[in-house]
Amino acid sequence: MIKINNLHASIDGKEILKGINLEVKAGEVHAIMGPNGSGKSTLSSVLAGREEFEVTEGSVEFDGKDLLDLSPEDRAREGLFLAFQYPVEIPGVSNINFLKTAINEKRAYLNQEPVSAKEFLGMVKEKSALVELDSKLANRSVNEGFSGGEKKRNEIFQMAMLSPKLSILDETDSGLDIDALRIVANGVNKLKSPNNATIVITHYQRLLDYIVPDFVHVLYNGKIVKSGGKELAIELEEKGYDWIKSENVEL
Amino acid sequence: MTTAELTKKDTFLAALSPLQFNEDSYFEGLRNNAKNELAELDFPTSKTEYWKYTRLGKIVNNTYTLGQPDKIDITNFLIPNLEAHVLVVINGYYSPELSNFTEIDGVTLTSLSAAKKQGFEGLKKHFNQFTQDKKEIFLALNNAFHTDGIYLEVAKNNNVEKPYHILNITTGNNTISQSRNLFIGNVGSQVKIIESFINVGGEKNFNNHVSEFFVAENTHLEYNKIQDKKENNFSIATEQVYQEANSNFTINTATFNGALVRNNLNIEVDASNCETNLNGLYLGKNKDHIDNHTVVDHKKPHCNSNEVYRGVLDDESTGVFNGKVFVRQDAQITNAFQQNNNILLSDNATANSKPELEIYADDVKCSHGSTTGQIDEEAIFYLQSRGISKKGALKLMINAFAKDALERISIETLHEYIDAKIEEELS
Numbered sequence: 223m224i225k226i227n228n229l230h231a232s233i234d235g236k237e238i239l240k241g242i243n244l245e246v247k248a249g250e251v252h253a254i255m256g257p258n259g260s261g262k263s264t265l266s267s268v269l270a271g272r273e274e275f276e277v278t279e280g281s282v283e284f285d286g287k288d289l290l291d292l293s294p295e296d297r298a299r300e301g302l303f304l305a306f307q308y309p310v311e312i313p314g315v316s317n318i319n320f321l322k323t324a325i326n327e328k329r330a331y332l333n334q335e336p337v338s339a340k341e342f343l344g345m346v347k348e349k350s351a352l353v354e355l356d357s358k359l360a361n362r363s364v365n366e367g368f369s370g371g372e373k374k375r376n377e378i379f380q381m382a383m384l385s386p387k388l389s390i391l392d393e394t395d396s397g398l399d400i401d402a403l404r405i406v407a408n409g410v411n412k413l414k415s416p417n418n419a420t421i422v423i424t425h426y427q428r429l430l431d432y433i434v435p436d437f438v439h440v441l442y443n444g445k446i447v448k449s450g451g452k453e454l455a456i457e458l459e460e461k462g463y464d465w466i467k468s469e470n471v472e473l
Numbered sequence: 474m475t476t477a478e479l480t481k482k483d484t485f486l487a488a489l490s491p492l493q494f495n496e497d498s499y500f501e502g503l504r505n506n507a508k509n510e511l512a513e514l515d516f517p518t519s520k521t522e523y524w525k526y527t528r529l530g531k532i533v534n535n536t537y538t539l540g541q542p543d544k545i546d547i548t549n550f551l552i553p554n555l556e557a558h559v560l561v562v563i564n565g566y567y568s569p570e571l572s573n574f575t576e577i578d579g580v581t582l583t584s585l586s587a588a589k590k591q592g593f594e595g596l597k598k599h600f601n602q603f604t605q606d607k608k609e610i611f612l613a614l615n616n617a618f619h620t621d622g623i624y625l626e627v628a629k630n631n632n633v634e635k636p637y638h639i640l641n642i643t644t645g646n647n648t649i650s651q652s653r654n655l656f657i658g659n660v661g662s663q664v665k666i667i668e669s670f671i672n673v674g675g676e677k678n679f680n681n682h683v684s685e686f687f688v689a690e691n692t693h694l695e696y697n698k699i700q701d702k703k704e705n706n707f708s709i710a711t712e713q714v715y716q717e718a719n720s721n722f723t724i725n726t727a728t729f730n731g732a733l734v735r736n737n738l739n740i741e742v743d744a745s746n747c748e749t750n751l752n753g754l755y756l757g758k759n760k761d762h763i764d765n766h767t768v769v770d771h772k773k774p775h776c777n778s779n780e781v782y783r784g785v786l787d788d789e790s791t792g793v794f795n796g797k798v799f800v801r802q803d804a805q806i807t808n809a810f811q812q813n814n815n816i817l818l819s820d821n822a823t824a825n826s827k828p829e830l831e832i833y834a835d836d837v838k839c840s841h842g843s844t845t846g847q848i849d850e851e852a853i854f855y856l857q858s859r860g861i862s863k864k865g866a867l868k869l870m871i872n873a874f875a876k877d878a879l880e881r882i883s884i885e886t887l888h889e890y891i892d893a894k895i896e897e898e899l900s
Contacts, residue, residue: 280582295857304858312849315856
C-alpha cells in the first residue's frame with residue numbers, strides 16, 4: 223500500500239528525517255515508536271503534505287502513485303488519512319458541513335456521484351455511534367469547545383466517514399484518559415479490514431494494548447533503528463528508550 | 474481652511490440650490506436652520522478625527538447633477554420568497570407606481586413629502602429631532618436639501634408581521650440624491666424593515682441618506698440595511714436612533730460593494746431596560762472603501778448592547794471601523810459588548826479598527842475587542858488533509874466568518890438571501 227524509500231526531510235534547513243525505509247501492506251497495522259524529537263510527527267506531517275517540510279531525498283509510493291507529487295487534498299482523496307495530534311478548532315464551520323464537503327470533493331475526484339442527504343445522514347449516525355460521539359457534537363463547529371477526548375474521537379469519526387486506505391494516527395493517545403483511549407482504540411479496530419492499513423505513531427506502549435500492531439518500528443534520530451513484532455513494544459516499555467539510544471551510540 | 478475647500482462646498486451647494494420644496498413654514502424653517510448651520514461647516518479633511526481614515530476627495534471633487542424621478546424594472550432587486558410590502562425611492566423621490574403595499578390598520582405609511590403635507594402629529598414631534606445641530610456637514614446637507622423618502626409610523630401595541638422592504642435606488646451618472654426616512658414605533662409596537670441601497674447602471678452617483686428612528690417604550694424595531702452599490706459609487710448614510718424604556722432595537726448592516734461607503738450609526742439609549750444590537754458585515758473588493766462609525770450612548774441603567782462588525786477585505790480595499798460606546802454616570806448595570814474582526818485576503822488590503830469605550834459609571838460590564846488577520850493556515854491544512862481543496866477550505870472558512878456577523882437577522886428569507894449573497898460575493 224505504501225512504500226517509503228530512503229526518505230529525507232528537513233525544516234528550515236535542519237534535517238529531521240535521515241533515510242526512512244518502511245513498507246506497509248493492506249491489512250497490516252504498524253506502530254512507530256520513538257523518543258521525543260526522533261522525527262515521528264515529522265514523518266506523519268511529510269506524508270500528509272505539510273508544506274513547511276522539504277523532502278530532500280527519497281520517495282514515497284502510495285498505491286502505485288508518487289505520493290510526494292500530490293497536494294495534501296489529493297493525498298486525502300487517494301485514501302490517506304492523518305489523525306492529528308492536535309486537532310484544529312475551526313469556529314463557524316460545522317463538522318457536518320465540512321465532512322459533507324470533504325466526502326463530495328473526494329467523490330468528485332474519483333468520478334463518483336455526490337453523497338445523497340439520506341445516505342450521508344445514515345453514515346453520520348452509524349459512524350458517530352462507533353466512537354460514541356454525541357450527535358450534537360457532529361453539528362457543532364469543528365472541534366470548537368470540544369474536550370481533549372472529544373477531539374480525538376472526532377478524528378476517528380472523520381476517519382470512519384472518509385474510509386481511508388491508510389490511516390496514520392499521530393499520538394492519538396496523548397491526553398486521553400483510559401476510557402477515552404478504549405473508545406478510540408475500539409473505533410479504530412472496528413474500522414480495520416483486509417483492504418486498509420494503519421500506522422500508529424506513539425510514544426507509549428499503552429495504546430498498543432488496545433490496537434495490537436503486526437509490526438513495531440523504533441524511530442530514533444530520523445531513522446528506523448529497530449523493527450520487530452508486538453513484543454518489541456513491550457521490551458521498549460520495560461527497558462526505556464535509553465536502551466535504543468545506547469545501542470545506537472555503540473553503532 | 475483654504476479657499477479651495479470653500480469653493481468645493483460652494484459648488485456643492487450651487488448644485489443643490491435649484492431644488493424647490495413648497496413646504497409649510499414649519500418645515501421650511503427647519504431647512505433654513507440647516508442652511509444657516511451649513512454656512513458654519515465645511516467638508517472634513519483627514520485632520521478631522523471623525524473622518525481620519527476616510528478621505529472624501531472622490532465625493533467632494535465630483536460635479537453632480539440633481540437626481541430626478543425615474544422608472545426602472547425592480548424585479549431583480551426583490552428578495553426571493555420574501556413576503557413584504559415594497560416601497561421604492563429612486564434618486565431621492567418616492568415612486569408610487571413601483572411601490573407595492575397594502576394599507577393596514579395601525580400603520581401610517583406614506584412618502585415623507587406627503588406626510589409633511591398632511592402634518593401628522595408623529596412627524597412634527599419626531600422629524601429632525603435627532604439630526605439637528607450635530608455639526609456634521611452631511612447631516613446638515615440632508616436636513617437642508619433632502620427630497621423625499623419613507624414615513625412609517627406604527628401605532629401603539631401594533632405588531633406588524635409583514636416586513637417593509639424599501640428599495641432605495643440611484644440611477645444615471647454623477648447623480649446626487651438625498652433621501653430621508655422617518656420610522657416611528659409607538660409604545661408596544663413591533664416592526665421589521667429592510668432597506669436595500671442599490672445603484673443601477675452608471676457611476677459616481679452619490680447618495681447622502683438619513684434615517685431617523687424613534688423607538689418608544691416596549692417597542693421592537695429591526696432594521697436591515699443592505700448596501701450593494703456596484704461599480705464606482707458613493708454613499709453616506711446616517712441613522713439616528715432614539716430608544717425609550719424596555720425597547721429593543723436591532724440593526725444589521727451588510728455592505729457588499731461601493732467605491733466609498735460611510736455609515737454613521739448613532740444610537741441614544743435614553744431609558745432603562747433597553748436592548749440594542751448592532752451588527753455589520755462588509756466585503757471589500759477592488760478599491761472599495763467601507764467605513765462604519767457607530768455610537769451607542771447608554772444614558773440610563775440596566776441596558777444591554779451587543780455589537781459585532783466583521784470585514785473581509787480583498788484586493789486593495791479598505792475597511793474602517795470606529796465603534797464608540799458611552800456609558801454615562803447614571804447608566805449603572807450596563808452590559809456593553811463590542812467586537813470588530815477583519816480578515817485580509819490580500820497584502821494590499823487594509824483594515825483600520827478603532828473600538829472605543831468611555832465609561833463614567835462604576836457598576837458595568839463592558840468589553841471590546843478587535844482582530845485583524847489572515848486566515849489560519851493550520852485550519853486550512855486541516856481541511857485540506859480531509860480532501861478539501863485549498864480554495865474550498867478558504868471558502869468554507871471565510872463564509873463561516875462572514876455569515877456569523879449577521880446571525881441576528883430574524884427574517885428567514887432575508888437571512889437566506891444574505892447568506893447566498895455572501896457566498897456569491899466571496900466566490
